[in-house]
Amino acid sequence: MTNSQNTHSTQNTFLVAGATGTVGREVVRELLDRGHAVRALTRDPAKAEFPEGVEAVRGDLGEPATLKAALEGVTGLHLITFTGGGYEPLETGPEILALAREAGVRRVTVLNGGGPTPLQDAVCAGELDWTVVMPVEFMANTLEWAEAVRTEGEVRAPFVDRVSALVHEGDIGAVIAVALTEEGHAGQEYVVTGPQALTLREKVAALAEARGSDITLVELTEEEAAAGMRAQGHDDATIAWLLDVYKNTPPVGRTVVDTVQRLTGRPARTFAQWAAEHAASFR
Numbered sequence: 001m002t003n004s005q006n007t008h009s010t011q012n013t014f015l016v017a018g019a020t021g022t023v024g025r026e027v028v029r030e031l032l033d034r035g036h037a038v039r040a041l042t043r044d045p046a047k048a049e050f051p052e053g054v055e056a057v058r059g060d061l062g063e064p065a066t067l068k069a070a071l072e073g074v075t076g077l078h079l080i081t082f083t084g085g086g087y088e089p090l091e092t093g094p095e096i097l098a099l100a101r102e103a104g105v106r107r108v109t110v111l112n113g114g115g116p117t118p119l120q121d122a123v124c125a126g127e128l129d130w131t132v133v134m135p136v137e138f139m140a141n142t143l144e145w146a147e148a149v150r151t152e153g154e155v156r157a158p159f160v161d162r163v164s165a166l167v168h169e170g171d172i173g174a175v176i177a178v179a180l181t182e183e184g185h186a187g188q189e190y191v192v193t194g195p196q197a198l199t200l201r202e203k204v205a206a207l208a209e210a211r212g213s214d215i216t217l218v219e220l221t222e223e224e225a226a227a228g229m230r231a232q233g234h235d236d237a238t239i240a241w242l243l244d245v246y247k248n249t250p251p252v253g254r255t256v257v258d259t260v261q262r263l264t265g266r267p268a269r270t271f272a273q274w275a276a277e278h279a280a281s282f283r
């Protein structure tokens with residue numbers, strides 16, 4: 001390789017928060033596929049498993065000082081907006097951004113948590129190039145049915161005719177990787193959906209097809225669904241919020257948009273594809 005090729009090497013270093021999570025692990029994979037160096041942030045590197053070549057770095061977004069070393073030499077940063085298993089909104093955005101700026105970070109992506117949050121507000125008010133990625137319902141949410149499908153052959157859920165444009169988490173990761181690595185996405189807020197709006201009934205049918213045997217769909221009343229959520233430990237406010245989202249999925253949650261195709265140059269993956277990839281979890 002000549003000196004000039006070295007100078008123009010396109011490998012950059014990216015720090016990915018939420019890297020052990022549903023979306024973050026896809027961001028890691030996409031950045032690796034593009035030939036970049038990836039640092040995966042986790043509060044507990046001993047528990048985390050990352051693909052070969054990924055550098056696991058310990059850090060807590062709730063304690064920005066712990067991020068200083070992880071940010072050294074980083075070109076782009078992917079952020080989540082919450083902390084902990086209870087998804088409490090992070091209040092540390094301004095400190096995280098100040099450290100990122102000091103470290104020379106140029107681009108930040110934010111995985112939107114379903115509405116404005118203090119961290120997202122701080123990123124959008126800041127000086128770094130930012131892109132907000134707003135996915136609708138993840139296809140991976142259907143994994144919550146896996147155990148009942150395996151053991152009882154059934155899905156018990158309310159509002160079986162509700163429609164959702166659910167999205168493959170790999171496509172969310174791909175959109176984030178494009179926004180982090182390519183020009184032209186600064187100041188954009190991208191809604192990300194799958195290629196079809198499906199009813200819950202249609203989702204269950206796709207899972208049955210993928211696993212090769214029938215699934216009985218038992219429609220719960222709102223009261224039965226609330227009782228089930230209460231038994232899982234959800235509080236009343238969360239139950240009311242969840243039921244409202246299920247019952248009155250807003251237009252943005254059920255309207256297909258072409259963000260995946262537009263940014264990545266390939267079609268958004270279907271739920272049938274997702275179901276085929278995860279069939280073993282439902283057998």
Ligand SMILES: NC(=O)c1ccc[n+]([C@@H]2O[C@H](COP(=O)([O-])OP(=O)(O)OC[C@H]3O[C@@H](n4cnc5c(N)ncnc54)[C@H](OP(=O)(O)O)[C@@H]3O)[C@@H](O)[C@H]2O)c1
Binds near residue numbers: 022024085087113114
């Ligand atoms: N599910 C949906 O349908 C849906 C739809 C749209 C938007 N969303 C949004 O997506 C987000 C959830 O993403 P996900 O499902 O990919 O997450 P997830 O699978 O629940 O994983 C949570 C991640 O957050 C990390 N984390 C939590 N607190 C942290 C902290 N203080 N410091 C550093 N890392 C921390 C965890 O890392 P460690 O434990 O390794 O430290 C883990 O990687 C939420 O904002 C949600 O509102 C979800």
